[in-house]
Amino acid sequence: MSAAPDYGETFAHWRSGAGETWTAYTDHAFVRGLRDGTLPRAAFLHYLVQDYVFLVHFSRAWALGVVKSETMKELRTCAATVDGLVKTEMALHIEVCAREGIREAELFAATEEPENLAYTRYVIDAGLSGDFLDLMAALAPCVLGYGEIGHKLGSAVSDQAHPYAEWINTYAGEEYQSVCRDVGAMLDQSVANRIGGLPQNSPRWGKLQSRFTTACQLEAGFWDMGLRGR
Numbered sequence: 001m002s003a004a005p006d007y008g009e010t011f012a013h014w015r016s017g018a019g020e021t022w023t024a025y026t027d028h029a030f031v032r033g034l035r036d037g038t039l040p041r042a043a044f045l046h047y048l049v050q051d052y053v054f055l056v057h058f059s060r061a062w063a064l065g066v067v068k069s070e071t072m073k074e075l076r077t078c079a080a081t082v083d084g085l086v087k088t089e090m091a092l093h094i095e096v097c098a099r100e101g102i103r104e105a106e107l108f109a110a111t112e113e114p115e116n117l118a119y120t121r122y123v124i125d126a127g128l129s130g131d132f133l134d135l136m137a138a139l140a141p142c143v144l145g146y147g148e149i150g151h152k153l154g155s156a157v158s159d160q161a162h163p164y165a166e167w168i169n170t171y172a173g174e175e176y177q178s179v180c181r182d183v184g185a186m187l188d189q190s191v192a193n194r195i196g197g198l199p200q201n202s203p204r205w206g207k208l209q210s211r212f213t214t215a216c217q218l219e220a221g222f223w224d225m226g227l228r229g230r
C-alpha cells in the first residue's frame with residue numbers, strides 16, 4: 001500500500017491529534033466495502049443521494065470561506081474548491097443517480113438524514129461564529145479525508161470493472177488530489193499568518209483541534225448513516 005499523501009503540516013498535526021477518530025472515519029466499514037466491492041448497492045445509492053445534499057451545503061460552507069478570507073490565496077483556493085465541488089464532484093452524483101433513474105431535481109429535494117444535517121450545519125456554524133481558521137478546521141476532514149481515502153483505494157483498485165471504480169477514481173484522480181494539495185498548502189499559510197510559526201503554542205490550537213476531531217466523528221456518523229440504507 002502506498003503512503004498517505006502529503007497535504008501539509010497543519011493537516012498532519014490535526015490528523016494525528018484526532019487519533020482513533022481519524023481511523024474510525026477513514027477505515028470505516030463503508031470504506032472497506034467500497035474498496036473490496038462488497039458494499040451493497042442500496043447502501044451506496046442511499047449514501048450518494050444524501051451526499052448530493054451534503055455537497056450543496058458543503059459548497060455553501062466553502063463559499064463562506066470566500067467571505068471570511070483575508071488574502072487572495074485564501075479567496076482563490078476557496079473559490080476553486082466551490083467550483084471543483086459543483087463541477088467535478090456533484091457531476092459524479094448526478095451521473096450515477098441518472099443511470100439509476102434518479103433525476104437531479106429529486107436529489108436536490110431529498111430529505112436530509114439527521115447525521116447529514118448535523119454535519120453540514122456544524123461546519124457552517126463553525127464558520128459563522130468563528131474566523132477563517134475555525135471554518136477550515138471543521139472543513140479540513142471532509143476534503144482531505146476523502147483525498148486520503150481516494151488515494152488509498154485508488155492504489156488498491158486498478159480494475160475498471162470494479163463496481164465502485166467511478167467513485168474511487170473521482171477521489172483518487174489528479175483533479176481532486178490537486179485540490180487537496182492546494183487546500184493543505186493554504187492551511188499552512190493561513191495558520192502561520194494568524195497564529196505564527198509555532199501554532200501548537202497558541203491558545204487557539206486546542207479549540208481548532210477539537211473542531212477538526214468533531215468533524216471526523218461526524219464523518220464516521222455519515223458512513224454509519226449510509227450503511228443504514230442497505
Ligand SMILES: Cc1ncc(CO)c(N)n1
Pocket residue numbers: 051054055089141142143146219222
Ligand atoms: C460526507 C462527505 N464528506 C466529504 C466529502 C468530500 O467532498 C463528501 N463528498 N462527502
